[in-house]
Amino acid sequence: MKTYILTFLFLLFLFSSKAQEDRKDLIIIKEQGTFAVGGSIKKSEGIFDPIEHGAFNPTNQSTQGQTLHGDHASVLYQIPAEPRKLPLLFWHGYGQSMRTWQTTPDGREGFQSIFLRKGFSIYLLDQPRRGLAGQSLEPRMLEARTEDQLWFGIFRMGEGTKFYPNIQFSKDPEALNQFFRQSTPDTGPLDINLNMDAVANLFDKVGDGVLVTHSHSGGQGWGTVLKTNNIKGIVAYEPGSNFIFPETQVPDAIPYVGGILRARGVPMKEFEKLTKIPIVIYYGDYIPEEEVKNPGQEQWRAALLMARKWTKAVNDAGGDVTLVVLPEKGIKGNTHFPMSDLNNKEIAQLMYDWLKEKGLN
Amino acid sequence: MKTYILTFLFLLFLFSSKAQEDRKDLIIIKEQGTFAVGGSIKKSEGIFDPIEHGAFNPTNQSTQGQTLHGDHASVLYQIPAEPRKLPLLFWHGYGQSMRTWQTTPDGREGFQSIFLRKGFSIYLLDQPRRGLAGQSLEPRMLEARTEDQLWFGIFRMGEGTKFYPNIQFSKDPEALNQFFRQSTPDTGPLDINLNMDAVANLFDKVGDGVLVTHSHSGGQGWGTVLKTNNIKGIVAYEPGSNFIFPETQVPDAIPYVGGILRARGVPMKEFEKLTKIPIVIYYGDYIPEEEVKNPGQEQWRAALLMARKWTKAVNDAGGDVTLVVLPEKGIKGNTHFPMSDLNNKEIAQLMYDWLKEKGLN
Numbered sequence: 001m002k003t004y005i006l007t008f009l010f011l012l013f014l015f016s017s018k019a020q021e022d023r024k025d026l027i028i029i030k031e032q033g034t035f036a037v038g039g040s041i042k043k044s045e046g047i048f049d050p051i052e053h054g055a056f057n058p059t060n061q062s063t064q065g066q067t068l069h070g071d072h073a074s075v076l077y078q079i080p081a082e083p084r085k086l087p088l089l090f091w092h093g094y095g096q097s098m099r100t101w102q103t104t105p106d107g108r109e110g111f112q113s114i115f116l117r118k119g120f121s122i123y124l125l126d127q128p129r130r131g132l133a134g135q136s137l138e139p140r141m142l143e144a145r146t147e148d149q150l151w152f153g154i155f156r157m158g159e160g161t162k163f164y165p166n167i168q169f170s171k172d173p174e175a176l177n178q179f180f181r182q183s184t185p186d187t188g189p190l191d192i193n194l195n196m197d198a199v200a201n202l203f204d205k206v207g208d209g210v211l212v213t214h215s216h217s218g219g220q221g222w223g224t225v226l227k228t229n230n231i232k233g234i235v236a237y238e239p240g241s242n243f244i245f246p247e248t249q250v251p252d253a254i255p256y257v258g259g260i261l262r263a264r265g266v267p268m269k270e271f272e273k274l275t276k277i278p279i280v281i282y283y284g285d286y287i288p289e290e291e292v293k294n295p296g297q298e299q300w301r302a303a304l305l306m307a308r309k310w311t312k313a314v315n316d317a318g319g320d321v322t323l324v325v326l327p328e329k330g331i332k333g334n335t336h337f338p339m340s341d342l343n344n345k346e347i348a349q350l351m352y353d354w355l356k357e358k359g360l361n
Numbered sequence: 362m363k364t365y366i367l368t369f370l371f372l373l374f375l376f377s378s379k380a381q382e383d384r385k386d387l388i389i390i391k392e393q394g395t396f397a398v399g400g401s402i403k404k405s406e407g408i409f410d411p412i413e414h415g416a417f418n419p420t421n422q423s424t425q426g427q428t429l430h431g432d433h434a435s436v437l438y439q440i441p442a443e444p445r446k447l448p449l450l451f452w453h454g455y456g457q458s459m460r461t462w463q464t465t466p467d468g469r470e471g472f473q474s475i476f477l478r479k480g481f482s483i484y485l486l487d488q489p490r491r492g493l494a495g496q497s498l499e500p501r502m503l504e505a506r507t508e509d510q511l512w513f514g515i516f517r518m519g520e521g522t523k524f525y526p527n528i529q530f531s532k533d534p535e536a537l538n539q540f541f542r543q544s545t546p547d548t549g550p551l552d553i554n555l556n557m558d559a560v561a562n563l564f565d566k567v568g569d570g571v572l573v574t575h576s577h578s579g580g581q582g583w584g585t586v587l588k589t590n591n592i593k594g595i596v597a598y599e600p601g602s603n604f605i606f607p608e609t610q611v612p613d614a615i616p617y618v619g620g621i622l623r624a625r626g627v628p629m630k631e632f633e634k635l636t637k638i639p640i641v642i643y644y645g646d647y648i649p650e651e652e653v654k655n656p657g658q659e660q661w662r663a664a665l666l667m668a669r670k671w672t673k674a675v676n677d678a679g680g681d682v683t684l685v686v687l688p689e690k691g692i693k694g695n696t697h698f699p700m701s702d703l704n705n706k707e708i709a710q711l712m713y714d715w716l717k718e719k720g721l722n
Contacts, residue, residue, distance in 0.1 A: 030386070035539060054619070067510065067541075103394035132458055132460060136503065136546075139503055144431065144497050145429065146424040184493060185496060187503055187545075187546060296415045
């Protein structure tokens with residue numbers, strides 16, 4: 001009799017183990033959702049009368065006495081079953097949205113799901129006046145300008161319509177189609193103070209966490225550290241502008257073909273906040289060290305040069321910044337979007353290893 | 362010895378059962394992601410020279426020879442571990458986005474997570490020129506007009522700033538703050554043909570499924586049935602306009618305080634497609650049967666009247682439309698957003714029961 005029970009229980013146990021094994025491919029979520037954070041309210045003079053002014057008329061609507069809620073960030077979050085201590089907060093770059101961190105253009109998992117599977121709580125944001133946070137308190141004309149090829153160049157996919165050789169981007173035309181359709185315009189004037197305030201508000205709400213930035217949010221990320229004490233580390237992919245230096249040590253602006261890159265100065269006491277947390281910066285491939293004719297590359301030559309100066313300035317003041325130029329580590333072919341390139345799992349592993357090294361995992 | 366093994370295995374079994382019990386509160390995802398669908402590409406005359414035109418200049422940028430990808434829908438999907446056969450595709454209303462179906466204004470789970478827990482695959486879309494699908498191929502001026510109170514009225518929350526009595530909406534000011542911040546503007550001219558094409562494309566990609574609409578997408582939903590064979594049922598919350606009748610039976614337009622509601626005619630052969638699938642329509646509370654002075658309510662008096670005519674027309678032609686006015690079933694206090702009102706679990710259960718009754722679960 002005991003043998004029967006034994007066998008029965010053993011089979012049950014095997015079955016349970018099998019069920020758990022199957023679950024390895026699954027994403028187990030404890031909680032997920034969305035919310036708005038930050039922003040403000042504008043109000044028009046006068047008194048709103050719901051009878052007099054309550055009919056919808058898109059061309060002739062009285063706004064008197066009414067309010068408008070806007071300039072908030074919009075956030076999507078997922079908390080896994082057994083989350084690690086520090087969540088990751090992902091902030092997109094210029095012309096982009098939370099889509100940067102979701103499915104890759106060629107249809108694979110992005111950092112959202114990759115890091116969720118590694119046990120991190122994930123917060124993805126659309127900054128104020130972008131994507132799902134579209135309600136701006138300031139007007140803006142959207143011009144629908146044709147500029148795919150401009151961005152193809154600036155995002156270092158290649159020149160014109162021709163990819164760089166050995167690029168970590170799928171040659172399936174649908175991948176490029178999906179990539180272009182990730183872009184979404186500013187629905188109000190771009191205002192980095194508004195953005196930084198909203199992200200600082202998000203950290204105040206979420207608590208301690210690690211900020212992951214991309215491109216235009218890189219410099220805004222440094223600025224946000226000055227506005228909240230909850231940022232415990234930063235991973236910055238290809239920061240492009242708004243580097244912050246002590247006001248007595250602001251380096252000369254860096255001219256490049258197509259523009260000029262200026263740094264910003266703040267009091268040393270403010271700057272020192274950047275020395276208190278570990279920071280890692282990654283740049284991809286196709287960034288020249290010397291001046292070239294192609295403005296799409298030039299912008300990043302200037303950014304990388306500034307990032308080197310910035311790394312030295314923060315570390316000289318006692319900070320902990322690691323600057324990684326991926327091709328110097330033998331990782332080649334990355335565009336301006338390493339987080340969604342073909343080798344994004346390798347890029348994610350690098351980030352994970354750094355988080356682990358710094359005790360942020 | 363055997364007793365020890367027995368005890369050990371029994372404890373392991375209990376532990377596994379406990380682990381499975383804990384998982385009941387969890388959302389188990391097999392796959393999740395995002396993609397763009399539909400849309401087109403516009404192109405400017407001339408030739409793009411990456412050296413000449415490749416520098417970013419927001420005020421003076423040549424667009425010659427460049428393309429712009431736009432007018433697509435943007436989709437977020439989640440597939441549970443053991444999905445039911447038919448996925449649910451959720452389409453927001455006017456001025457709204459996929460946020461309609463996510464977390465409620467008072468912070469509870471919306472239909473996305475509620476139906477995911479019930480085992481349905483979920484697709485949430487932002488229609489072309491809205492939210493994460495912000496790239497329009499046509500220009501548009503965004504005016505940032507103060508109109509919170511206008512929508513407070515049209516969405517039947519109340520009049521001016523005063524809630525209707527017994528409303529199914531939290532009185533916590535943060536709930537109303539979150540509600541207003543769900544709105545996001547059209548980033549191009551509203552074009553229902555563009556929208557319907559994108560959603561038909563989505564069904565062609567996903568295959569058979571059930572369409573869930575809200576407000577302005579209601580009538581567009583009827584129109585989308587004419588463009589794809591993959592819609593196997595429709596759940597429509599408060600459809601407001603674009604009701605489709607046989608061209609020989611188009612009812613008179615319905616005037617109301619603040620506007621006039623017209624119906625649209627199509628050939629009987631087209632109309633008959635609407636008779637081939639089960640459809641349920643839900644309306645909430647505070648909709649008068651007789652004319653009142655408040656335009657915010659009047660619009661829905663007209664919509665409900667038209668929906669009654671439409672239900673009769675489809676059913677007379679052999680269709681299967683059920684029209685549910687929630688307060689007539691004793692479910693009171695619902696706004697224009699039953700899916701995120703305080704009783705949204707009850708509303709979801711009604712929808713689930715209907716899906717089950719029609720064999721769509």
